[in-house]
Amino acid sequence: YTAKSSRVGQHVYSPGDDSNDEARLRTLHELRIALAENQLVLHYQPKVHLATDTVPGVEALVRWNHPTRGLLYPAAFLDVAENGGLMRTLTRVVLELALDQAMLWQAQGRTVTVAVNLSSRSLADYQLAGVVTSMLTDRGLPGSALMLEVTEEFLLVDRDRARNILLRLRNAGVLIAVDDFGTGYSSLAYLRDLPIDELKLDQSFVIPMLDDDRASALVASSIHLGHSLGMRIVAEGVETAEVLQQLERFGCDVAQGYQLSRPIPAAELERWLDARTALPAGMRAIR
Ligand code: C2E
Ligand code: MG
Numbered sequence: 001y002t003a004k005s006s007r008v009g010q011h012v013y014s015p016g017d018d019s020n021d022e023a024r025l026r027t028l029h030e031l032r033i034a035l036a037e038n039q040l041v042l043h044y045q046p047k048v049h050l051a052t053d054t055v056p057g058v059e060a061l062v063r064w065n066h067p068t069r070g071l072l073y074p075a076a077f078l079d080v081a082e083n084g085g086l087m088r089t090l091t092r093v094v095l096e097l098a099l100d101q102a103m104l105w106q107a108q109g110r111t112v113t114v115a116v117n118l119s120s121r122s123l124a125d126y127q128l129a130g131v132v133t134s135m136l137t138d139r140g141l142p143g144s145a146l147m148l149e150v151t152e153e154f155l156l157v158d159r160d161r162a163r164n165i166l167l168r169l170r171n172a173g174v175l176i177a178v179d180d181f182g183t184g185y186s187s188l189a190y191l192r193d194l195p196i197d198e199l200k201l202d203q204s205f206v207i208p209m210l211d212d213d214r215a216s217a218l219v220a221s222s223i224h225l226g227h228s229l230g231m232r233i234v235a236e237g238v239e240t241a242e243v244l245q246q247l248e249r250f251g252c253d254v255a256q257g258y259q260l261s262r263p264i265p266a267a268e269l270e271r272w273l274d275a276r277t278a279l280p281a282g283m284r285a286i287r
């Protein structure tokens with residue numbers, strides 16, 4: 001088994017290449033235990049609104065606190081979860097963790113929207129919208145406490161189903177982001193009729209944008225496109241102050257990336273947020 005693409009969820013299983021099947025099976029077995037024994041944890045990465053220097057939301061990114069292998073990143077286990085039929089359970093576990101955290105933050109008077117990633121396989125979950133809304137109700141959270149990040153692939157697999165699920169979520173107040181925007185094989189047609197709040201420009205355009213005119217043109221025109229459709233634009237993979245400045249000049253709304261903060265545990269994020277608000281705006285790490 002080899003990864004044909006570095007992008008999570010998009011690679012192809014190749015029969016015949018079974019050298020790592022044993023490792024995959026072991027990971028699958030251990031992941032089942034991990035899901036039951038709460039070994040998954042979330043790290044949170046802030047999204048910074050450039051014009052106001054505030055943090056309207058954070059993205060929840062799953063990690064596996066593996067008993068012997070240490071902290072594992074999604075690339076090490078998400079495909080195994082997908083192919084092993086564990087994605088539905090994993091998604092629900094992540095939603096529970098994220099919404100429990102959102103509830104704590106709400107009680108502390110912090111108004112941050114927590115974003116959770118949905119794999120395209122989540123489309124197969126007929127109960128998804130209902131499960132999400134009852135999770136919110138159980139915690140007394142408004143729909144707007146949650147944002148769901150979906151990929152173009154999610155929107156493409158079955159357009160009517162995707163539309164149906166997203167409209168039900170939207171009716172509950174949940175926000176929707178298109179993740180890795182610009183990297184899928186889809187047409188732009190979905191932007192016309194799906195309820196999308198946020199476009200997240202993929203880091204493969206953002207990271208090289210200062211040295212690559214074409215990447216830069218794609219970033220600038222995606223910002224125009226999104227704005228003309230009433231969507232908020234988030235740049236992912238903002239690794240330097242220079243890129244951040246250029247994004248501000250382009251009129252990008254929100255930035256996310258190592259220049260601002262890596263994904264970090266909830267307690268660390270709280271300290272990060274508190275330290276920022278204690279600083280005068282001009283002195284924050286953002287510039
Ligand atoms: P994504 O949703 O596009 O998340 C952004 C990824 O880029 C994260 O990797 C994040 O740590 C990384 N990143 C953030 N800032 C920077 C930066 O400035 N430079 C660079 N080079 N990278 C940056 P991570 O946490 O390893 O997650 C990888 C992917 O795994 C995510 O991509 C998402 O597609 C998936 N994923 C993560 N958590 C979940 C989850 O709970 N459920 C599902 N279904 N997928 C998840
Ligand atoms: Mg994401």
Ligand code: MG
Pocket residue numbers: 179180200202203236
């Ligand atoms: Mg992304």
Ligand code: MG
Pocket residue numbers: 180
């Ligand atoms: Mg990605």
